[in-house]
Amino acid sequence: MIKLFAANWKMHKTRAEARQTAAELAKLAAATLPQGREVLIIPPFTAIDAAVDGIAGAKNFHVGAQDFYPATHGAFTGEVSPAMLLDAGAAYALTGHSERRHVLGESDAFVGQKTAFGLAAGLKVILCVGEKIEERQAGQLQAVLTRQIRAGLADVPADTAPDAISLAYEPVWAIGTGLVAGPAEIVEAHALVRGLLAEKFGAAAGEIRILYGGSVKPDNAAEIIALDNVDGVLVGGASLKADDFSRIVLA
Numbered sequence: 001m002i003k004l005f006a007a008n009w010k011m012h013k014t015r016a017e018a019r020q021t022a023a024e025l026a027k028l029a030a031a032t033l034p035q036g037r038e039v040l041i042i043p044p045f046t047a048i049d050a051a052v053d054g055i056a057g058a059k060n061f062h063v064g065a066q067d068f069y070p071a072t073h074g075a076f077t078g079e080v081s082p083a084m085l086l087d088a089g090a091a092y093a094l095t096g097h098s099e100r101r102h103v104l105g106e107s108d109a110f111v112g113q114k115t116a117f118g119l120a121a122g123l124k125v126i127l128c129v130g131e132k133i134e135e136r137q138a139g140q141l142q143a144v145l146t147r148q149i150r151a152g153l154a155d156v157p158a159d160t161a162p163d164a165i166s167l168a169y170e171p172v173w174a175i176g177t178g179l180v181a182g183p184a185e186i187v188e189a190h191a192l193v194r195g196l197l198a199e200k201f202g203a204a205a206g207e208i209r210i211l212y213g214g215s216v217k218p219d220n221a222a223e224i225i226a227l228d229n230v231d232g233v234l235v236g237g238a239s240l241k242a243d244d245f246s247r248i249v250l251a
């Protein structure tokens with residue numbers, strides 16, 4: 001399976017900054033990117049085309065979006081459609097990032113609606129799931145992942161191409177906190193995710209990428225990426241500087 005190294009820039013970077021960071025990253029990592037790896041830059045909407053410019057010509061580099069609205073067009077002030085993202089040069093999009101669930105109040109059902117709509121529109125979708133610390137402490141890891149994944153995939157066809165959908169396991173308590181889930185915690189959660197994917201997709205679940213996200217840094221990336229069922233990483237803070245992220249991508 002080709003491992004995916006995704007940089008979530010959240011609400012950071014102007015167009016000029018995005019173009020420059022993307023170009024720097026391509027310069028640092030494209031020529032030496034190990035076989036079996038690809039890189040995804042996920043800037044704010046306004047900088048998608050600038051990031052596309054920045055990576056021009058870099059093999060196995062892609063650009064994605066952090067969100068979208070599940071409709072083709074219409075009276076949805078402030079929103080952006082999958083077709084608009086594809087037109088701007090994004091090939092991928094996230095759904096259900098914890099900041100959208102817990103800061104912007106998105107429900108499991110709405111995340112599911114987006115996931116199915118984005119896939120049908122031709123985006124590759126990365127569905128993000130993960131438990132809050134109080135849920136983990138209450139022994140609810142499996143229940144939370146089950147709820148989020150069943151709802152997130154409810155309307156996704158079972159014959160979806162395995163390279164079109166990825167899952168990202170991101171424990172909320174590890175995002176932006178410097179706290180990384182330990183190897184055993186990551187392996188346990190990713191095995192649960194794989195089992196839930198098999199419920200939906202059968203044998204094809206084995207070909208679906210499961211990324212880990214939560215305080216991945218240059219000094220822990222190699223260990224995380226080598227764990228069972230870890231098919232890539234989704235990185236926030238440590239993806240903002242080309243130098244840091246190139247060390248993750250090349251780890």
Ligand code: PEP
Nearest residue numbers: 175176213214215236237
């Ligand atoms: C994220 O934004 O998805 C994330 C994992 O952030 P960080 O790497 O900063 O924890």
